[in-house]
Amino acid sequence: MAALTDQIALTRGRAAARKTPGGLGDSLFRAASYGAAILVLLFLAGILASIAYGAWPAFQEFGLGFITSSVWNIGQEQYGGLVAIVGTLASAVLALLIGVPLSLGIAVYLTQLCPGWARKPVSMTIELLASVPSIIYGMWGLFVFAPLFARFVQVPVSNLVEGMPIVGTLFYARVPSGVGILTAGIILAIMIVPFVASITRDMLDQIPTVLRESAYGIGCTTWEVVRHVLVPQASVSIIGAIMLGLGRALGETMAVTFVIGNANRLSGSVFDPGSTIASRIANEFNEADGMQLNALMALGCILFVITFFVLIVARLLTRRAKVA
Amino acid sequence: MDAANPLTTAAPARISRVRPGRRVADRILILASTIATLVGIVVLGSILFMLVVEGIKGVSPTLFTAPTPGPGSEGGGIANAILGSLVMTLLAILVATPVGVMAGTFLAEYGRNSKIADVIRFLNDILLSAPSILIGLFVYTLMVRPMGSYSGWAGAVALAIIATPVIVRTTEDMLRLVPSTLREAGAALGAPPSIVIRSITWRGASAGIVTGIILALARIAGETAPLLFTALNNNSWFAPNLMGGVPNLPVMIYQFALSPYPNWQQLAWAGALLITVTILALSIVARFVIKTERSR
Numbered sequence: 331m332a333a334l335t336d337q338i339a340l341t342r343g344r345a346a347a348r349k350t351p352g353g354l355g356d357s358l359f360r361a362a363s364y365g366a367a368i369l370v371l372l373f374l375a376g377i378l379a380s381i382a383y384g385a386w387p388a389f390q391e392f393g394l395g396f397i398t399s400s401v402w403n404i405g406q407e408q409y410g411g412l413v414a415i416v417g418t419l420a421s422a423v424l425a426l427l428i429g430v431p432l433s434l435g436i437a438v439y440l441t442q443l444c445p446g447w448a449r450k451p452v453s454m455t456i457e458l459l460a461s462v463p464s465i466i467y468g469m470w471g472l473f474v475f476a477p478l479f480a481r482f483v484q485v486p487v488s489n490l491v492e493g494m495p496i497v498g499t500l501f502y503a504r505v506p507s508g509v510g511i512l513t514a515g516i517i518l519a520i521m522i523v524p525f526v527a528s529i530t531r532d533m534l535d536q537i538p539t540v541l542r543e544s545a546y547g548i549g550c551t552t553w554e555v556v557r558h559v560l561v562p563q564a565s566v567s568i569i570g571a572i573m574l575g576l577g578r579a580l581g582e583t584m585a586v587t588f589v590i591g592n593a594n595r596l597s598g599s600v601f602d603p604g605s606t607i608a609s610r611i612a613n614e615f616n617e618a619d620g621m622q623l624n625a626l627m628a629l630g631c632i633l634f635v636i637t638f639f640v641l642i643v644a645r646l647l648t649r650r651a652k653v654a
Numbered sequence: 655m656d657a658a659n660p661l662t663t664a665a666p667a668r669i670s671r672v673r674p675g676r677r678v679a680d681r682i683l684i685l686a687s688t689i690a691t692l693v694g695i696v697v698l699g700s701i702l703f704m705l706v707v708e709g710i711k712g713v714s715p716t717l718f719t720a721p722t723p724g725p726g727s728e729g730g731g732i733a734n735a736i737l738g739s740l741v742m743t744l745l746a747i748l749v750a751t752p753v754g755v756m757a758g759t760f761l762a763e764y765g766r767n768s769k770i771a772d773v774i775r776f777l778n779d780i781l782l783s784a785p786s787i788l789i790g791l792f793v794y795t796l797m798v799r800p801m802g803s804y805s806g807w808a809g810a811v812a813l814a815i816i817a818t819p820v821i822v823r824t825t826e827d828m829l830r831l832v833p834s835t836l837r838e839a840g841a842a843l844g845a846p847p848s849i850v851i852r853s854i855t856w857r858g859a860s861a862g863i864v865t866g867i868i869l870a871l872a873r874i875a876g877e878t879a880p881l882l883f884t885a886l887n888n889n890s891w892f893a894p895n896l897m898g899g900v901p902n903l904p905v906m907i908y909q910f911a912l913s914p915y916p917n918w919q920q921l922a923w924a925g926a927l928l929i930t931v932t933i934l935a936l937s938i939v940a941r942f943v944i945k946t947e948r949s950r
Contacts, residue, residue: 359848360764366756367765367774370822373815374777377788380795435690443684444691452691454941459698461937463876465904466930469911469922470701473708520697527694551680574783581785583879584908608787608879615794615883630791637788641780 381634384627391621396628402594409625413594415632417511417604421586422579424515424600425522429579430572432519433526438556440527441534453531460524468588471517476508476589479516484508484601503601507591512600514590518582522575529571529648533564570647577641581633583608607633702930709927712920722889722906728917732925734890735906739929742806742885742902743875746813751867753814754821758863761822762829763851775826782819789815790880798884806896809885816877817870824866828859865943872936876929878904903929 388396392409399410440453484506491497503510537560545555561568591603592613605613607629615626716731723730757774765771789812797808832855840850856863887906888899903925910922 353846356846356848359851363756363760363764366753367760367771367822369753370757370774370778370781370818373818374781374784376796377784377792380792381788384791384795431686432690432693435687436694438683439687439691443687452695455698456691456694458934458937459694461872461933462698462701462930463878463904463933465876465878465907466701466705466926469907469926470704472911474700474704523694551676553680553683554676556683577783581787583785583787584904588912608785611787611791612879612882615791616886627791630788633785634788637785638780641783644783645776645779 378634381627381630384624385631386624388621388624388628389631391624392628396625397632400594400596404622407621409621409628411607411625411629411632413596414605414607414610414629416596417590418580418606418608418633418636420511420600420604421514421518421590421606422576424512425518425579426572426576427519428516429519429522429575430526433523433530433571433575434568436523436527437530437534438560440531441560442552442556453528456524456527458524459520460528463584464521464582465584465588467517467521467585471513471585471589472509475517476513478508479513480506480508488601499598500600502599504599506601507603509589509591509603510599510601511590511597511604514586514604514606515600517585517589518579521582521585522579525578526571526575529574530564530568533567533571534560537563567648570644573640573644573647577637577644580637580640581608583612587612705923705927705930708923712924713927717921717924722901722910722921723917724889725913726915730917730921732903732906732921732928734901735887735903735925736928738806738885738901739875739903741896742810742813742881742900743871745806745810746817746874747867747871749810749814750817750821750870754818754866754870755825755863757818758822758825758829758866759851759856761826763847763855778819778822782823785879786816786877787879787882790883793880794883801897803897804884804886804899806885806900809881809900809902810896812880812884813874813877816880817874820870820873821863821866824869825859825863828862828866829855831862832858861943865940868936868940868943872933872940875933875936876904878908881905882908 388409392399396409396411397415398412399408400412401408401410402413403409436456440449440456444452480503484503487501488503488506491501541559541563542555545559550558586606587609590605590609592605592609593603594605594610595602597604611626611630614622618626714731716729717733718731718736719733720729720731721734722732757778761771761775761778765774793808793812793815797811798804801808836854836858837850840854841847845853881902881904885902885905886899887901887909889901907922907925907929910918910925913919913922
C-alpha cells in the first residue's frame with residue numbers, strides 16, 4: 331500500500347513537472363509551501379547565529395575561563411558562568427530524580443491500575459498540568475510551596491543533619507527561606523511530569539495487549555508485568571521521553587526565576603539559593619550593557635548547545651511520539 | 655488507547671498463592687503509582703485553588719477598564735495589559751498560521767519522504783521544545799537592537815516563532831490522516847496538486863488544523879520569557895503604533911507579583927487567574943475539536 335502511494339506521489343511529481351492544468355498558480359503554491367518549510371530552518375539557524383554573534387566578544391575576552399570561573403562581577407567587568415551552569419545542571423538533575431519516578435508511576439497507574447471510568451478524567455488532569463503557563467508555576471512555587479517547604483522540610487531536616495559529615499553540608503539551610511536549588515528542582519519536576527507521563531503512557535498503550543495478557547495468564551503480578559514485559563518493550567522511548575523532559579527543565583525560565591533565589595554563589599547545599607543560565611538572563615538582560623550583555627549571550631549560547639544536544643538525542647529516541 | 659481492556663487492566667491476582675516477596679513488590683508498585691497520580695492531581699488542584707482564592711478578590715469592573723497603576727498609586731486595573739496581550743497574540747497567530755500550515759503541507763504532501771523534509775521535520779520537533787528564552791534573545795538581536803526600542807512588533811514576532819512549530823506539527827499529522835485514495839480521486843479528475851490540496855486534503859483535515867492553531871494560541875498566551883526582552887511592559891495605555899514597551903499580561907504578572915505594593919500583587923493574581931482560565935479553556939476546546947473530528 332505504501333509502495334503504491336509512493337509510486338503515485340512520484341508520478342504526480344512527474345506530472346507536475348510537465349505542463350499541468352494548474353499552470354502558474356500550481357507552481358506558486360508549491361513554491362510557497364516549500365518557502366514556508368525553509369523558513370522553519372531559518373528560525374533555528376537565526377537563533378544560533380544571533381546568539382553566537384552576541385556571545386563572540388565574551389568568549390574572545392574570557393576564553394575557556396568563562397566556563398570554569400565563578401566570578402560574576404559587573405563593576406569590574408569580570409564574568410564567568412560556572413555558577414549558572416552548575417545551577418542549571420543541578421536543578422535539572424534534581425528535577426529528573428524527582429519527576430521521573432512520579433511520571434512512570436502515573437503512566438503505570440493510567441495504563442494498568444486505573445478503573446475504566448477514571449482513565450479519561452485523570453489523564454486529562456495530568457495533561458492540563460502541561461498547559462499551565464510556567465509563570466503560574468513560579469507564583470505557586472514562591473507563594474504556596476516555598477513557605478510550606480521551609481517550615482516542614484528545610485527547618486526540620488537542617489536541625490537533624492547539622493554537624494553530620496556530607497549530609498550535613500548537602501541538606502543544611504543557612505537561611506531556611508524555602509527558595510533554592512532543590513525548590514527549583516521540585517517545581518521543574520512537577521512541570522516535566524505531564525510530558526514524560528503522557529508520552530510514556532502512549533508508549534505503554536502501544537504494546538500489544540496479547541503480551542500483557544499472556545504474562546498475566548502465566549500468573550505474573552502487576553509488578554512483574556511492568557518490570558519484565560512493559561518496561562523492556564518501551565525502554566528506548568521512555569528514555570527519549572525523559573530526555574525531552576530534561577530539555578524542558580534545562581531551558582525553563584520563569585518558574586525557576588521565582589524560586590531559585592538568584593544568588594551567584596557556589597554552595598554545597600541543595601537548600602541554598604543559586605541561579606540558572608535562564609534565570610540569570612531573565613534577571614539581568616534588560617539592564618545589561620556592553621560586556622555584560624555579551625556574557626549573558628555567551629551563557630545563552632552554552633544553554634543552546636546543551637539543550638539542543640539533549641533534544642536531538644531525545645527526538646532520535648522517541649522518533650515521532652507526539653506533540654509535546 | 656483502546657488497550658484498556660477491563661480483563662487486563664485490573665488483574666485480581668490470587669494473592670494467597672503468591673510468594674510474599676512477589677506480593678510485597680506488587681503492592682509497593684500499586685501504592686507508589688497511585689500516590690504519584692494523587693500527587694499530580696493534588697498539585698493541579700492546589701494551583702487552581704490558589705489562583706481562584708487569591709485572584710477572585712481582584713476581579714472587579716475596574717480590572718477590565720482601568721490601566722495598570724503607577725508605583726504607589728491606589729486602585730487600577732489591567733485593561734492595557736489585556737489589550738496588549740490580545741493584540742500581540744493575535745498578530746503572532748496571524749503570522750504563524752499561514753507559515754505553519756504551508757510548511758506542514760509541504761512536509762505531508764510535497765516533501766513527504768524526501769531528505770529535506772526529514773531534516774525540516776526533525777528540526778521543527780527540536781524548535782518545538784527549544785527554550786523560549788533563547789527565542790527572546792534571537793528576536794532581541796534581530797529587531798529590538800536595530801530598531802533601538804522595545805516594541806510590540808518584536809513581541810509578536812517572538813510569539814509567532816514559538817507558535818509556528820506547533821502548527822507545522824499538527825498540520826502535518828492531520829494531513830497524513832487523510833486517506834490517499836481521496837487525493838488519487840481528485841488527481842484522477844484532472845485537478846492539479848494545489849487544487850487537490852486546497853479543496854480535498856485541507857478540507858478533510860480542517861478540524862485538526864484548527865486544533866493545532868488553538869493549541870498554538872494556548873502555548874503562546876502565557877509565554878513570558880521571550881516577551882521580557884522584546885515587548886517588555888509599561889504602565890500607560892498602549893500606543894497604536896506598538897513602538898516602545900507594550901503592556902502585556904505575562905510580564906505584568908511577573909513584575910507585579912514580585913513588587914512590594916499590595917495592590918500590584920492583587921492585580922498580578924487577578925491577571926494570573928484570567929490567563930490560566932483562558933489557557934485551560936483553550937486546551938479543553940482543542941481536545942473536543944479533535945474528539946468530534948475522530949468520531950466523524
